[in-house]
Amino acid sequence: MKRYVLSAIVLMSLVLAGCGGSDSDSSQPAPAPVPGDSRSLEAGGALQAPAKDQAPTERQEIITGQVSITADDPVAVGRQIVDKVDAVGGRVDQLTEQPGSEDQDASSSLTIRVPADDLTRTLDDLRELGKVTSVSVTKSDVTMQSQDLDARIGALTASVTRLQGLIASAANTADLIEAERALSERQGELDSLTAQKRLLSDQIALATLTIDVTTTDTERPSSGPDNFWEGLVAGWHALLSAIKGGAVVVGALIPWFGFVAVIALVVYGAYRLRRMYNTPRRPTTGTAPQKEEANTE
Structure with missing residues (x-):
């Protein structure tokens, strides 16, 4: 009998121990999320994946570049580039x-x-028109600037809408004047930000390229003579060029020589007349005075 009672007590102890273990497991805290894990905890401790509307913001960039090209006919290549730009809608x-x-x-x-x-x-397309000697492309991230403009434009738009409602329901003239003044300020700021956003959107949508097209690099022929006969001919042409240049210079100076000669003649004539009038005239009649003889006694 005692043995049956002892067996019953042992069995009851095992049942109570199993129930306590299950309760302790259910009361344990949920595991902490791993740092850097974007998933969140649901009720009950399950990890939840991020929502689809929380996707990262699209990067917005302003692209600028510099391209150098050499070609046999740079003018013709430049006009072909214009056609290429029109073809892509630029x-x-x-x-x-x-x-x-x-x-x-x-x-x-x-x-x-x-x-x-x-x-x-x-x-x-540019590489097909000539030899591209250098290419430089720069991308500037303006995502934060664009988002800031969008936020400010949204806030000002809401403010303008509220002020328009206040003007429509203004009870007295003072409130109406104050609301109109505030509306004018908000509308001016909104127009300025809208213009900045439009310019920024244009810079983002269209990349800017500066293209320089020059002639193909070729070795220029030497300009100096290579033998005696070529030197003689070159000297003769140089002499003729010098004579021609001297004749041109003399022809250009002749009018000045004539002008200077006329001035010199006028100055010399005036000098002669002045000297003539200033010289005293000698007497032309009468006898010359005789010298008195000294008395010698």
Whole structure:
């Protein structure tokens, strides 16, 4: 009998121990989230994935670049670049063409705006028109600036809407004047920020490229003579050029010589007249006075 009672007590102890263990496991705190894990804890301790609307903000950039190209005909290449820009829906902000001359080589300079998404395509098209000697592209992140403008524009738009409602329901003239003054200030700030946002959006949408097109680098022929006969001919041409240049100089100086000669004659004539009038005249009649003889006694 005692053995049955002892067995019953042992069995009851085991049942109570199992219940206590299960209660202790359920009362343990949920595991802490791992640092850097973007998932949040649900009720009951389960990890929850981030919502889809919490995606990172799209990066906004202003792209500028510098491209140097050499070609046989820079002017023609510059006009082809204009056609390429029109084909991708861009625009040309500046175009300078310099035809070739004896003293200066031909060249073209352009500032173009092309869609930022078509920048790679535009650079590939430029490589087909000539030899690209250098390419430099810079990207400036303006995401925070764009978001700040959007927030300020939204706040000012709400403020303008409220002020318009106050003006419509103004009870007296003083309130109406105060609301109109505040509305004028808010509207001016809103227009300024809207213009800044429009300019920034244009700079983001269109990349700016400055393109310089020059002639192909070729070795210039030597300008000096290579033998005796060429030296003799070069000297003869130099002599003729010197004579021609001297004749031109003399022809240019002859009128000045005539003018100086006239001035000199006028000055000399005036000097002669002055000297003539200032010289005393000698008597032309009568006898010359005789010298008195000294008395010598």
